[in-house]
Amino acid sequence: MTAHHEPSDAVLVRRIRTGDDGAYGALVGRYMKSAYAVAYSVTGRHEDAEDAVQESFLVALQRLDECRNPERFAGWLLTIVRNRSRNLVRRESLRSADPIPPGTSNRGPGPDRVTEQVELREQLQEALETLPPVQREIVLLHDLEGWKHREIADRLDLPSGTVRSHLHFARKALRSVLGGSLNLSER
Incomplete structure (x- = not known):
């Protein structure tokens, strides 16, 4: 395959099912940002969205044999992300933030920009x-x-x-x- 032609989702799913761990990494890389966008749309919080995405990718790997149509892997994955995000929102309670230790320096934008x-x-x-x-x-x-x-x-x-x-x-x-x-x- 040339660098310009990436394998389809179905090809990657078949490779994963035969033990090719690199194929799963390719699918994760392909859909990480989209999964995050879906999770964030449900949770509304960066940290919760990251947690939901991470959990969703693990569940997808464990249940890959349940993906009946590998050509539609993305839709199947995003359904998992959406459901896991909803579950996370239901079980999460208010979080308490840890105080910032005194003397901590910040190299980011100034307070007005933040x-x-x-x-x-x-x-x-x-x-x-x-x-x-x-x-x-x-x-x-x-x-x-x-x-x-x-x-x-x-x-x-x-x-x-x-x-x-x-x-x-x-x-x-x-x-x-x-x-x-x-x-x-x-x-």
Whole structure:
């Protein structure tokens, strides 16, 4: 195979089933960001999304024989991610933050920039939470992860026109909630 042609999901699943650990690494690399976007759309927290993704990949590996259609591995995986994320949200209680030790230095952006980013992130998260789960997931996969309409349709088992419609109405709702503070282009 050339460097420009990567094996399909089905080929990688077959390789994993025959003991090729590298094939599973390829699938993880291929879908890590998308799985995170789905998990984040459900949990709303970075740490919880990371936990859900990690757990989902382990479950997917353990249950790989249950993936009846390896060509649709991504949709199967994202269903696991969505379900694990929902389970995590149900079982998680409020977390208490550990205090920052005195004298800890910070090499990141200044407090004013951090505050601005936090406020913007909170506004966006609140706006995303107003969307139905399927619209939230489509917006994150399309606008954050760069998935094409057809890819989302295939992975979520929806017609392409329905994905476009959900994306259109989700963006319209986000514009209304955010009052134009973010640039949500119609791609």
